[in-house]
Amino acid sequence: MPSASESKDWVKFAQTPGKIERIEAYFSGHGYEPHRHDTYAIGRTLSGVQSFHYRGSQQHSLPGGTMVLHPDELHDGEAGTIEGFQYRMLYIDPALIQKILGGKPLPFIPGGISSDPRLFAATESLLKGLEESVDTLEEEDALYDLANTLAMVGGQRFRRCAFDYRRAERAREYIQTEFSQNITLETLSAVSGRDRWSLSRDFRALYGTSPYRYVTMRRLEYCRRLIEKGLSLAEAAVEAGFSDQSHMTRQFIKTLGISPGRWQKIIQNSRA
Template identity: 65%
Template sequence: MNRPSTDRDWLARATPSSKMERIEAYFRGHGYTPHRHDTYAIGSTLSGVQSFHYRQAMRHSLPGGTIVLHPDEIHDGEAGTDAGFRYRILYIEPSLIQDVLGGEPLPFIAGGLSHDPRLLAATTRLLHSLDTVLDPLEEDDAIYDLAQALRVAGGKPRGRKAVDYVAAERARTFIHDTLEQSITLDDLVQASGRDRWSLSRDFRALYGTSPYRYITQRRLAEARYRLLAGQPLTDAALESGFFDQAHMTRLFTQTFGISPARWLKMLNRR
């Protein structure tokens, strides 16, 4: 993976995986506007100081620690010094963590920063090289280690303990099976067999976000795939289920902290 010098911002994506997105990036100053996504964002600062607002405070990530941003928590990103910062991070769906935890409330790392050595080791295992495809069995094994490390580092789970994992997973599966259609909360109630408010609470506890935002994220993932394949913004938006390009651009920026056009421009600077 060829990386440019530090005279400009850049972003590089690892070879795609069906289970997570892995990136390396460099920013000289402002990185991302306030945004939130429905995945965990877990990674490490490689050089410089990575500063970000998270849960009403300014945090500073230095090399040697682990960043763990919980799904649906608003955050931004900027360089803490004039030297800029370089980092690697992975974005992993909470459903993959739930495959290991089996229905516990999602682990939460207070402050978004951890110095737990087991968590750092598990994260490094998934991020040590972005130039090669992870072996599927190695990837599954590493995800298991990551989930267990999150559980230990997070301590006592926040949120309710009594959740209906089976019903919530039925609703999540229904979303994936019918994503090209309009999906209502009543549809999810019927698919899950759970009343709407219990389902909404359980879905948030297990997957870190609401059913509506989960659907939006899946459509944004489809839009990014189409943009990378060379589709124009308007076509990618409409074929991913958005009303128009403006609708997709607004939600893209709210979710990823940068516009689709800037995201594509940074990728093309590799």
């Protein structure tokens, strides 16, 4: 029979399919025995103290830092205080990182914990609540950011590269006309004739934003026009290519600073 404290423990898995496994968990005391993954385990402690043994020393993860456990490194886990600990974690196949870095050594973060704000920012979209979906392009976009940030924080240096404007522009023009469709980085690669990760790098350098953000902004612009024409929020969301109204609402607030409902009322009031 589990103890009273063990009965409080829980683990939840993201239900949306993707290349990256996402979990959230709570442990009131002892979490797990020493074990190792063949993936990166990258996460964030949400509350409490998350203690673990890693490479010969005991580490303590607190809210605000980022855990980066290297593939095939032995580690365990337990609560550092009587309050227990809650955390979110990503499990990422090193092959996904390697495809972006192109044969460079896998980045290593000493101690398994980093306070670097660049790494915290690079994991933000992937470590959001499990109830929030991560679409394919958003995941690929975030993975590109994360791989390069890991390399920078881990001390790797990059050579200057030439950018292919013609192919990046071909991808941008495709987004302009097809933003309401399910666009993936693979789709843009096929359209442009450029490999996915080179295209993602070129797009950022040439247009100041990522392919995912560019798609999202085109959808939000279209939503605003549809709302101004009198469509309901749900109709505007679907028409613009968002998965549902709540998805559109989150992006609307995040990008524009107000909810689409408030925007709708502002438009209505301005016409009264």
